[in-house]
Amino acid sequence: MMKREKNFPRMAEVAKLAGVTVMTVSRALRSPAKVAPDTLARIHAAIERTGYVPNALAGALSAGGGGKTITALIPTVQHAIFADTITGLSAALRPEGYHLVLGETGYRSEEEDALVAAFLARRPEGFLLTGVTRSLRTRDLLKRANVPVVETWELTNTPIDMVVGYSNEKAAHDMTAWLAGRGYQRIAFVSGPSRNNERARRREIGYRRALKELGLPALKIFTIGAPAAPQVEDGAAILPEVLAEKPDAIFFTSDIYAVGAIQEAKRRGIAVPKELGIAGFHDLAIATVVEPALTTVHVPGREIGYIAGRNILARIKGEPAPQLSAIPFAIVARDSTK
Amino acid sequence: MMKREKNFPRMAEVAKLAGVTVMTVSRALRSPAKVAPDTLARIHAAIERTGYVPNALAGALSAGGGGKTITALIPTVQHAIFADTITGLSAALRPEGYHLVLGETGYRSEEEDALVAAFLARRPEGFLLTGVTRSLRTRDLLKRANVPVVETWELTNTPIDMVVGYSNEKAAHDMTAWLAGRGYQRIAFVSGPSRNNERARRREIGYRRALKELGLPALKIFTIGAPAAPQVEDGAAILPEVLAEKPDAIFFTSDIYAVGAIQEAKRRGIAVPKELGIAGFHDLAIATVVEPALTTVHVPGREIGYIAGRNILARIKGEPAPQLSAIPFAIVARDSTK
DNA sequence: GGAATGGATGTTACCGATAACATAGATCGA
DNA sequence: TCGATCTATGTTATCGGTAACATCCATTCC
Numbered sequence A, B: 001m002m003k004r005e006k007n008f009p010r011m012a013e014v015a016k017l018a019g020v021t022v023m024t025v026s027r028a029l030r031s032p033a034k035v036a037p038d039t040l041a042r043i044h045a046a047i048e049r050t051g052y053v054p055n056a057l058a059g060a061l062s063a064g065g066g067g068k069t070i071t072a073l074i075p076t077v078q079h080a081i082f083a084d085t086i087t088g089l090s091a092a093l094r095p096e097g098y099h100l101v102l103g104e105t106g107y108r109s110e111e112e113d114a115l116v117a118a119f120l121a122r123r124p125e126g127f128l129l130t131g132v133t134r135s136l137r138t139r140d141l142l143k144r145a146n147v148p149v150v151e152t153w154e155l156t157n158t159p160i161d162m163v164v165g166y167s168n169e170k171a172a173h174d175m176t177a178w179l180a181g182r183g184y185q186r187i188a189f190v191s192g193p194s195r196n197n198e199r200a201r202r203r204e205i206g207y208r209r210a211l212k213e214l215g216l217p218a219l220k221i222f223t224i225g226a227p228a229a230p231q232v233e234d235g236a237a238i239l240p241e242v243l244a245e246k247p248d249a250i251f252f253t254s255d256i257y258a259v260g261a262i263q264e265a266k267r268r269g270i271a272v273p274k275e276l277g278i279a280g281f282h283d284l285a286i287a288t289v290v291e292p293a294l295t296t297v298h299v300p301g302r303e304i305g306y307i308a309g310r311n312i313l314a315r316i317k318g319e320p321a322p323q324l325s326a327i328p329f330a331i332v333a334r335d336s337t338k
Numbered sequence C: 001g002g003a004a005t006g007g008a009t010g011t012t013a014c015c016g017a018t019a020a021c022a023t024a025g026a027t028c029g030a
Numbered sequence D: 001t002c003g004a005t006c007t008a009t010g011t012t013a014t015c016g017g018t019a020a021c022a023t024c025c026a027t028t029c030c
Helices: A011-018 A022-030 A037-050 A056-063 A080-096 A109-120 A136-145 A168-181 A198-214 A232-243 A255-267 A301-316 B011-018 B022-030 B037-050 B056-063 B080-096 B109-120 B136-145 B168-181 B198-214 B232-243 B255-267 B301-316
Strands: A069-074 A099-104 A126-130 A149-152 A162-165 A187-191 A221-223 A249-252 A277-279 A296-298 A324-326 A330-332 B069-074 B099-104 B126-130 B149-152 B162-165 B187-191 B221-223 B249-252 B277-279 B296-298 B324-326 B330-332
Touching: A011 A022, A011 A037, A022 A037, A056 B056, A069 A080, A069 A109, A080 A099, A080 A126, A080 A301, A080 B080, A080 B099, A099 A109, A099 B080, A109 A126, A109 A136, A126 A301, A149 A301, A162 A301, A168 A187, A168 A198, A168 A249, A168 A277, A168 A296, A168 A330, A187 A198, A187 A232, A221 A232, A232 A255, A249 A255, A255 A277, B011 B022, B011 B037, B022 B037, B069 B080, B069 B109, B080 B099, B080 B126, B080 B301, B099 B109, B109 B126, B109 B136, B126 B301, B149 B301, B162 B301, B168 B187, B168 B198, B168 B249, B168 B277, B168 B296, B168 B330, B187 B198, B187 B232, B221 B232, B232 B255, B249 B255, B255 B277
Parallel strands: A069 A099, A069 A126, A126 A149, A149 A162, A162 A324, A187 A221, A187 A249, A249 A277, B069 B099, B069 B126, B126 B149, B149 B162, B162 B324, B187 B221, B187 B249, B249 B277
Antiparallel strands: A099 B099, A296 A330, B296 B330
């Protein structure tokens, strides 16, 4: 029946060594106040001697539910903004003793579906998901699971449970309007792949809305069909194409592209920001390193993770948590725009 | 006794709906060939209707052991190089259906001790740890657990189980020697906090060894006592102090500091690389964005994660896996040095 | 001094699944 | 035609713990 698990000593071993039953050992670990001091000491000595580590799987199963884990699904840890979210989440979880289980979807929604099901099998006590659009089946599964779920990096009125984010549409709208306010008239827009990225789509909508409101000309919209992570070179490569539209400013939806474009513009002798203004999105570390420093939209990645974590924990403890938490973004003016 | 878990339907519900016993449902999921086709169909229909998701906790407990999870402990996801490692690990694990549980130690070894114990409780099938020095207790715990363990980002002859990394000492030595080869004579060394970072210590040793071998003067060694994540500003802030040693080159053990130093040098009208050569470590994205572009040591973060993952999986399957995998680093010459 | 009280520990049942063995029909060969 | 063999499914015990209730003994109080 080869059922015994690997090499771990069991509570029974500890109990025997301490001359008590397993239940007393269990108590010693979960509510030591109920155990006599000398018994406690014997048990701890036995734990030390055996190298006992409780089996959380068994504990969670018995206690009925997840073993203090929260699952986070993000597109990729490669992208600093999601890494920020993880850091924020981790910071919120640590003091409460919760652990983080991480999954990367690679921006693919089928992968997300598969991961949600797989992770649900581990009965986490909460979920952090990236974005707000997902398959019906996944929504349904999560709703039935009746577990705190936070969707992030966007806002919606119909979350599965809770949302923590900001409006990507408004962020792009505001940046576009801000550029117009600085005197730019022909503002081009370059987006990352939007096929599986609703956030990219919303930004495009915001950009369009701003142009319309301001009566500015709608230029052709460019999309970089990069496979996975954005690369600086992609921004450089697309610049000539965009220039054909004769823009006086270009708004990239990623700092990475924007940086590449700045470098390429310099190589071509185009004066930034005088002849061409360039703006990015995300406010990554490189934004302050390029010259001229990049004007961009600062997004609250870490805060999103932290607030999401706090909300999940609140829900677990039965405390109230807001269904929608809007975290402000901010336009950071630097030298790549007038 | 409120033991029932949250809201999840159990296998029993599915079984009743399909008119079979739980064992048949269990078989339908784990070895469908043993179940009659029409029974299988009824069971799948029942699963669909109930929204059943198997409880992996119970399954793993019964089957005796971890439920296809690998635990990785890294200092922080904020640092791109560790994020790379995670991406590599994740890529190795995904095709085999293994999941990644992530813990951040914040460079604190007590935190690592606590996390190892906590995660061990979840009976993962493998561990990836960062670095090769750790408390005896943790080593002991992991050895007893008899689970594949890969230590990373450094090399050692006495791993707990396996190591995947490169020699930080050699990397720093080689960069120092390379700088000397470019004609620099007074090479300063600026390190991040080394108190809880053995990799920083090893690099310092490598630097010193190179100087001695080459007969170059040993300058004062500088340490940036940054609290957590390195900041560009830290590199700028320390430059004046370092300049007091009259170096003709400075080797920073992080690109981030090096970038700050380049910017500060430019502000002060110091010509890089003519008057002052600057080298970094890690080869982050910013290295190609600063001007002049940064000479640095490229470290194989992603490969480390990938190989570590492959090795863990091999061990799990009982296949042989190397105790030591040395992954090459590379010196990348750019424009911040002669 | 005996009942009431309370602290320390033991017993029993159960969490949700799976391994191993058992059993009922169907199929098959001599 | 009848036992042997195979298929599909059921039964029982168990994984490693924990909740709830039971028990035992030492105090405490009138």
